[in-house]
Amino acid sequence: MFRNPDINRLAVHAGLRQFAWGLAGIFFFAVLLRAGLSPAGAFLALGAMLGLRLVTRPAAFALIRGAGLRNAMLVGCVLFACQFPVLALVDAGRPWTIAAYVLAVAVADVVYWTCYHAVFAAAGDVGERGAQVGVRTVVMVLADTVAPVVGGLLLTWHGWAAFAAATVVALIAIVPFGGVSVPDVVIGEDHGPAPFRDGVRLFATDGFLMCGFVVTWGLIMFEAFDRRFDAFGGLLGAAALAGAVGGLVLGRLIDAGHAARAVWLNLAAMTAVVLLRVGLAGTPTGVVVAALASTALFGLYTPTLMTAVYNAAKTSPCAVRFHYRAEAGWDVGGIAACLVTAAALAGGVSARLLLLAALPALVAQALLLHRRYAAATPDTPTGAALAGRID
Numbered sequence: 001m002f003r004n005p006d007i008n009r010l011a012v013h014a015g016l017r018q019f020a021w022g023l024a025g026i027f028f029f030a031v032l033l034r035a036g037l038s039p040a041g042a043f044l045a046l047g048a049m050l051g052l053r054l055v056t057r058p059a060a061f062a063l064i065r066g067a068g069l070r071n072a073m074l075v076g077c078v079l080f081a082c083q084f085p086v087l088a089l090v091d092a093g094r095p096w097t098i099a100a101y102v103l104a105v106a107v108a109d110v111v112y113w114t115c116y117h118a119v120f121a122a123a124g125d126v127g128e129r130g131a132q133v134g135v136r137t138v139v140m141v142l143a144d145t146v147a148p149v150v151g152g153l154l155l156t157w158h159g160w161a162a163f164a165a166a167t168v169v170a171l172i173a174i175v176p177f178g179g180v181s182v183p184d185v186v187i188g189e190d191h192g193p194a195p196f197r198d199g200v201r202l203f204a205t206d207g208f209l210m211c212g213f214v215v216t217w218g219l220i221m222f223e224a225f226d227r228r229f230d231a232f233g234g235l236l237g238a239a240a241l242a243g244a245v246g247g248l249v250l251g252r253l254i255d256a257g258h259a260a261r262a263v264w265l266n267l268a269a270m271t272a273v274v275l276l277r278v279g280l281a282g283t284p285t286g287v288v289v290a291a292l293a294s295t296a297l298f299g300l301y302t303p304t305l306m307t308a309v310y311n312a313a314k315t316s317p318c319a320v321r322f323h324y325r326a327e328a329g330w331d332v333g334g335i336a337a338c339l340v341t342a343a344a345l346a347g348g349v350s351a352r353l354l355l356l357a358a359l360p361a362l363v364a365q366a367l368l369l370h371r372r373y374a375a376a377t378p379d380t381p382t383g384a385a386l387a388g389r390i391d
Contacts, residue, residue, distance in 0.1 A: 004128075020084070029215055039219055052107075075111055083105050134303045208336055340357065341357075
């Protein structure tokens with residue numbers, strides 16, 4: 001795949017982790033609904049999860065500082081696997097089970113994702129970043145193509161089988177990470193917020209979109225098929241396959257020096273995604289068409305965003321601090337989306353119309369990305385690398 005063996009191992013790790021997520025975790029919102037929560041209540045539970053992530057983030061940072069990035073990442077991997085058995089216990093009639101799931105996911109995410117993004121940023125190559133993110137995206141999409149189909153069938157047959165399988169695969173995902181040469185990251189002085197501001201703002205827009213637009217679309221798909229896990233999982237798998245090519249192609253486009261063009265292409269594609277989903281969400285057939293067509297365009301999104309984020313992290317004073325702060329920005333954006341969506345649903349607003357809230361967030365994100373790529377002046381080696389023009 002790449003000359004960088006650490007990136008190859010991280011791609012395998014990400015694929016296995018995503019397979020575990022696709023077997024059970026991707027259904028978390030649907031599981032909350034089937035457990036008896038209202039859509040608004042499920043969004044509030046997600047918001048509580050993100051709020052807990054935000055307040056426990058200093059503890060995760062202390063773990064990284066005390067145990068080192070590698071050991072903290074290993075702890076995060078184990079915690080990630082532990083969330084699936086807890087999800088199996090969720091029952092709205094027993095509020096403590098929902099609280100336990102919120103706690104399990106919050107603690108796992110706050111440790112795992114801060115470490116993973118820091119490792120990927122530090123281990124990767126600036127000039128090949130777009131392609132590396134694109135290939136990782138394709139590997140994850142391939143997992144997303146198969147795992148939800150299997151997971152949906154297992155959840156229909158026997159829920160515990162899906163949760164147990166997800167736990168086992170998540171633990172197996174630790175194996176390829178064991179061979180990664182985790183770069184030494186010296187966590188020194190804070191350096192203030194300025195070097196990390198771009199990451200915070202970009203991740204805030206991503207958090208708003210993922211917790212608002214993406215989760216709301218999942219709600220629409222699940223309801224369109226009468227809350228059947230098997231049909232929902234099959235549609236998720238087919239849609240993921242449709243998005244595989246876009247991520248790889250755009251990653252190469254960025255590395256060829258067309259990052260600024262990719263930003264606006266991505267904005268146009270994502271605007272089309274929103275309009276397709278709003279326009280076709282009225283019937284099950286329309287949902288299927290919208291899911292397949294729009295996800296093919298959605299494949300442009302991750303390489304555009306994450307190439308800028310990872311390169312900004314690598315050139316920042318500290319990749320760990322960068323992602324520590326950026327993840328906090330993601331939480332804030334996600335909490336805002338959850339509160340707005342929960343309030344709107346409780347007030348009787350159609351989930352279909354709520355998809356339109358993604359449009360201003362996409363515009364704000366495009367402006368931030370354009371400024372980030374434009375700031376990478378090709379006249380200098382660092383600037384040229386940030387623009388994706390050299391290896």
